[in-house]
Structure formats: C-alpha cells, structure tokens
Amino acid sequence: MQQRYLAHLDGLRAIAVGLVVVYHAGLGVFGAGFIGVDVFFVLSGFLITGQLVHNMQEGKFSFSQFYMRRIRRLAPAMLVVLLATLLAGAFVLLPEDLIYLSRLAALAVLSASNFYLANTTGGYFETETDEIALLHTWSLAVEEQYYLIWPLFLLVFLKFGARFWRPGLLAGIFLTSLAFSVWYTHADPMRAYYLLPARFHELFIGAMLAIAFQANKVPALPRSAREVMGWAGLGF
Numbered sequence: 144m145q146q147r148y149l150a151h152l153d154g155l156r157a158i159a160v161g162l163v164v165v166y167h168a169g170l171g172v173f174g175a176g177f178i179g180v181d182v183f184f185v186l187s188g189f190l191i192t193g194q195l196v197h198n199m200q201e202g203k204f205s206f207s208q209f210y211m212r213r214i215r216r217l218a219p220a221m222l223v224v225l226l227a228t229l230l231a232g233a234f235v236l237l238p239e240d241l242i243y244l245s246r247l248a249a250l251a252v253l254s255a256s257n258f259y260l261a262n263t264t265g266g267y268f269e270t271e272t273d274e275i276a277l278l279h280t281w282s283l284a285v286e287e288q289y290y291l292i293w294p295l296f297l298l299v300f301l302k303f304g305a306r307f308w309r310p311g312l313l314a315g316i317f318l319t320s321l322a323f324s325v326w327y328t329h330a331d332p333m334r335a336y337y338l339l340p341a342r343f344h345e346l347f348i349g350a351m352l353a354i355a356f357q358a359n360k361v362p363a364l365p366r367s368a369r370e371v372m373g374w375a376g377l378g379f
Contacts, residue, residue: 151373152186158377159183167273177267180282181345187286188349189356195294196357199301209294217283225251228276244276251280254287261337281337288339289346297350313351320344 159179166176198204225248232244243263250256260267260281267278300309321344327335335341355361364372 184345185349188346189353192350192353254284257281257284257337261334266333267336
C-alpha cells in the first residue's frame, strides 16, 4: 500500500521543531523542549521507511536513486546554511573558533559532525554549546548514518524474512537497542546524546509503525479515540 500524504504529521513536525526553537531561545516555556528531536527521529523513521517498503514491494527500489533523492532534498538548504554561517564566522569569530567552525562544517557535509561534537564538547547541555553555530547538524548526521544501513537491512528483511518470525525479530531489535540506549546513557551521557547507537530505537519505532502501516496491521480507530490519543500525546 502506498503511503499517502499525512498532513497531521507535518503539523507534528512543526510542533517538534517549534519546541526545540523555544528551548534554545531560552524562553523557559518548555524545560524539555529538546524532546522535539526525539519526536522528529520517530517521524523520520516512519515516513522514510514507508516510502522504502512501498518501493521495495513494487520492485522500484534503487540505492542510487534513494540516496540521490536524499541529497537533492537536503543539500541545497544545508549548503546555504553552511556557507552563510562560515561567511558570518569569518567576520565575528576569533581564528581558533573559525577553525573549529570550519571543521564542523566540513564534517556536516560528510554527515559526521555528531562524532566531532561528541569528542569536543562537554555535552549538549553545557554552556559553551550555546555558541556553536552548527550544533544542530548532529541530528541530521544521526539520520543520515541510520539511512546508510537501514535500506540494506530492510531489503534483506522483506526478501528473506519468513512472516511468522518477522514481528519477533523486530521486537527483539527494538528491545535490544532500547536496553543499549538506557545503559549507554548512564555509562557515557555526553556521547550517548550525539551518537546513533543510543538513538537507533527512536528511528526504529517509526520504522516499525511504517511496516505495520504498509501491511495493514494498524487497526482503524474511531475518530473520538484518535482525538483523545492525539491530545494525550501532545500533553505528554
């Protein structure tokens, strides 16, 4: 089943981004506004996996086309932001800070800025991170690293996985990744925030929902139930 356009997910993405912006603006309205990043990862896993599953089932999937679509969608805006930031940095930053920014920009292009940030900052919530202009590129790097491995896994999963063990396999992967995230967050919270292994379960939740959606395994709920669940989710 082809995944149709879901307008309410665009609304949810707007709320998620808005929470992050409000948090970084220091307005103090939502103390945990950074949770918008977690929501965004789930939505990304759902939307991208839905497209992948549909194309694979129709025999239309191509690795080169998938990655070219990702590049065409993300690169123009990203390059504008990087160039504008570097240009502004050339006028306002000290040489050492400009070198740091340049390295971060180069790694952002390679979808590896999260590794650099994990190794050079004291953590996402430290005071000095407020002055890192391209700090937000870590989340895009996590997504792109996920999509380097996920299409291959999904292709093998759909082609060779027997139906009776597919749910068990997905549940096992999810629980394992969630348990690892909990452990890693306690063992090394600084790197856990930035790196894919601790974020894998978030993208994977969305991916599992997309697989269930494509297989028509998601029950049709009454409008009243959907409204209650929606408001409850927003409240949480």
